[in-house]
Amino acid sequence: MARDQGRQQIASNRKARHDYTIEDVFEAGIMLSGTEVKALRAGRASLTDGFVSIDGGEAWLEGVHIAEYSQGTWTNHAPRRKRKLLLHREEIDRLDSRIREKGLTVVPLSLYFLDGRAKVEIALARGKREWDKRQALRERQDNLEARRAMRRKEEM
DSSP, X not given: OOOOOSXXXXXXXXXXXXXXXXXXXXXXXXXXXXXXXHHHHTTOEEOTTOEEEEETTEEEEESOEEOOOTTOOTTOOOTTOOEEEEOOHHHXXXXXXXXTSTTEEEXXXXXXXXXXXXXXXXXXXXXXXXXXXXXXXXXXXXXXXXXXXXHHHHHO
């Protein structure tokens, strides 16, 4: 059987980009069981409440929901279990030292298959305050209105 090529998006966390200011992005592999991989291939995952914790020098992905595989039996996985992330030691140490700073956390941005292997894009992020979110929305709206006005002016 031919191996999948390229990047196949499974799930993305759009809310994370709204709630956090992204400072640094990492790509990590994930240790999954067989039924989790099959459920991901069916596109059944949610990153909404996900976060990364570092315990004992290992990175763990928590709060991510991967629905049970419908064809699975008693060997099916728990939907919200902790999943180990596969990162280099230097990356884990760098994340651990940065997390200890006040206001920084690590959140998952997207889950995808890259050449047949499950990967997660995680980001070191700083939480936005409510007025930051409103300001970002206002800027986006202003840019959209400016582009519309320019387009209308070109049509005339």
